[in-house]
Amino acid sequence: MAAPIESTPWIAMYHSVGDRSDDPYRVTVTPDRLDGQLAWLRRRGLRGVSVSDLLAAPSRKGLVGLTFDDGYADFLDHALPALRSHGFGATLFVLPGLLGGDNAWDPLGPRKPLLSAVGIREAAEAGIEIGSHGLTHVDLTTADDVLLKSEVVESRAVLEELTGAPVEGFCYPYGSLDRRAVDTVRDAGYAYACAIDPGSIDSPLALPRVHIGQNDTAVRLFLKYRLHRLRRRPVEGI
Template sequence: MYHSVGDCSDDPYRITVSPDRLEQQLDWLRRRGLRGVSVADLLAAHSRGEGRGLVGLTFDDGYADFADNALPVLRRLGFGATVFVLPGRLGGTNEWDPLGPRRPLLTADVIRRLADTEGLEIASHGLTHVDLTLADDALLGAEIGGSRALLAELTGRDVRGLCYPYGTVDRRVADAARAAGYGYACAIDPGPLTGTFALPRVHIGERDGSWRLLLKYRLGGFRRRPVTLTGAGPVAAAR
């Protein structure tokens, strides 16, 4: 789980990695025979029994620096990824963060171009980055279903993935994601809800060098205990 890729000098939430550090981290995967792919490609490979050696890479919030700083690294290594964007804030900034600098978000034109890039998946992060577990039914429907419809219209492609803002999810929100037509949804540490509509992820930051990456990679499996959600079978969550 990545977020912004750029200047780390003012980063109170530790969500930014520098381009050089990103390349070091992804090269660490490559040297171990692992390949970064989108979550959709990872799940499809798992369903065919071909998921070994694949790592799902995600970039949350749709920061503009993904196109400038992350995409060139992914291309050099031949990796794919999923970019979770906010169609209600296209070309805006991360106004939901009370601290730190305002970071520009991807525009509609750039998202269309990214959607046509081989190996990249454009998926939803909701409309405006709100905690969905606190949303009433009307807002929940707009954030989940409305964002999927807008992204499909923008990209001309089916939108299969959703990422819950702040990683927060409960059964009501997970069931809403399934009912809206998504194929999967990502959280962070969903606990007993872990499954296709609450996939756990590991946060990666600027401080994660080789030893920290190894620990996160080795220990990650202990945090993943797949269970069955309503209407969805268990899934081995991506590392």
């Protein structure tokens, strides 16, 4: 049975914010589009917050989670100023094994630089929640036990040393998860983990999210906000 509407948090999934002239994976929104989407939330009386703040709120009414995957360097240039202008928070899921690298896992798209250690600290100091996206953007469902544990456990340790703050959230690369991945995330001590369409909302280690892209104007945002629960697909063992 689906969770009641009131208990199902709405978490938006963004990636890169910048030039989208070459964007085969549809992971980029322009700064103007992001600003318009955040303005739409404000007009509806909604406030964007980090996932930790969303889950900790006594009432989630009027709150939406905002997440940015992969830790693109353009977060500081474009996403952070937009969030600040609207008074919103967010969670940034980064890859501490690829500091200052690029999105080599997207072979068809342009190379986009990732945040360095300095950039991640700057985002954290600005009040952005930092979460782990693994070390190197590996599909955890295909990783052997040693690699799986390294991606989940070591990434958290590196980020906590880098930021000097606890890392509570994890994000499954590609949105891919299974029982083994969820158990490893749980054993590593994360408080929550984000996916895309993982099924039941009952587990904070398998939170569904809604992809937000360049084509999401007011009408599409409204539909996604109201209907996202119907888009979830069950995942065996979760």
